[in-house]
Amino acid sequence: EVQLVESGGILVQPGGSLRLSCAASGFTFRNYAMSWVRQAPGKGLEWVSVISDRGGRTYYPDSVKGRFTISRDNSKNTLYLQMSSLRAEDTAVYYCVKLIGTDGYKDYFDYWGQGTLVTVSS
Amino acid sequence: QSVLTQPPSASGTPGQRVTISCSGSRSNIGTNDVYWYQQIPGTAPKLLIYKNNQRPSGVPDRFSGSKSGTSASLAISGLRSEDEADYYCATWDDSLRGYVFGSGTKVTVL
Numbered sequence: 001e002v003q004l005v006e007s008g009g010i011l012v013q014p015g016g017s018l019r020l021s022c023a024a025s026g027f028t029f030r031n032y033a034m035s036w037v038r039q040a041p042g043k044g045l046e047w048v049s050v051i052s053d054r055g056g057r058t059y060y061p062d063s064v065k066g067r068f069t070i071s072r073d074n075s076k077n078t079l080y081l082q083m084s085s086l087r088a089e090d091t092a093v094y095y096c097v098k099l100i101g102t103d104g105y106k107d108y109f110d111y112w113g114q115g116t117l118v119t120v121s122s
Numbered sequence: 123q124s125v126l127t128q129p130p131s132a133s134g135t136p137g138q139r140v141t142i143s144c145s146g147s148r149s150n151i152g153t154n155d156v157y158w159y160q161q162i163p164g165t166a167p168k169l170l171i172y173k174n175n176q177r178p179s180g181v182p183d184r185f186s187g188s189k190s191g192t193s194a195s196l197a198i199s200g201l202r203s204e205d206e207a208d209y210y211c212a213t214w215d216d217s218l219r220g221y222v223f224g225s226g227t228k229v230t231v232l
Contacts, residue, residue: 035221037167044124045159045167045210047221061220095166106214108157109221110178112166 002026002111004096009116016086020116022079022096030054030074033104036081038092039115048094049081050104057103064090086120093117125150126211126224133230134201142227144194144211150222154214156194158187161208161226170209171196203231 008020020036035050049070050059058070069082079096093115101107127145134140144156158171169178171187174194184205186197198205211224 044208044226045161045212045223047223050221059220061218100172106154108155108169108172108212109159109167110169110172112168114166 002098004098004111004113006094006096006113006116009094009118011119011121012086013122014087014120016120017082017084018086018118020081020083020094020096020118022081022113024077024079024096024098027098029072029077031102033099033102033107034070034072034079035097035099035104035109036070036079037095037097037109037112038090039095040089040092043092046092050099050107051079052104053102057105059104083118086118088120091118091120124225125215125218125222126213128209128211128224128227130225131228131230133232134198135232136201136203138201139197139199140201140229141198142196142209142211142229144196144224146192146194146213146222148192149217150192150213150215151189151194152192153216156187156189157212158185158196159210159212161210163207167210198229201231205229206231 036048051070096113097109098111099107155173159167160170161167174189175187
């Protein structure tokens with residue numbers, strides 16, 4: 001059974017930094033692209049980043065480009081999201097998501113974690 | 123503001139058919155496959171339809187998807203109370219070089 005367990009969400013001040021983690025199990029982690037998708041309170045889904053199976057290819061939307069960095073450690077079956085220069089509008093539940101393919105390009109999301117809440121507020 | 127446009131709400135009585143639209147453009151729906159996700163309140167999204175009209179194993183055949191030009195739609199036939207949820211369409215956008223989601227549609231079973 002695929003399991004994705006996020007951690008690291010906390011209350012952080014504007015301008016601060018934070019790293020989220022996602023522990024994956026139930027599948028061969030190193031063979032799949034992975035992504036982060038967020039959902040602000042009461043709002044819709046917003047894609048945040050994607051990384052290829054070996055980590056060599058990443059994509060970001062303009063809303064987080066230059067502030068967020070996605071990475072992975074295939075030896076630990078763990079996905080990360082390093083967030084910096086955080087803003088109030090980054091407040092959201094962050095979901096760790098598995099993709100069906102390897103390179104993250106024109107792919108789709110098949111399994112989602114339960115999410116971790118990041119609150120950016122002073 | 124979402125790149126893909128969905129109606130904010132849809133409703134029906136048990137047993138009825140409900141259809142949700144998803145409108146995009148040539149750079150997204152016009153050239154890429156569409157996916158649909160169901161999110162029951164308080165839970166994570168779940169894949170409902172992939173590659174426009176394919177159902178993952180375990181998804182009832184009451185759910186069906188279609189795509190034409192720059193629009194897609196999700197149909198729920200034989201509506202049931204457990205279908206009350208938010209539904210999102212998604213695809214890749216060639217211009218933005220990233221994934222885009224619809225604004226979401228809340229389905230209510232009356």
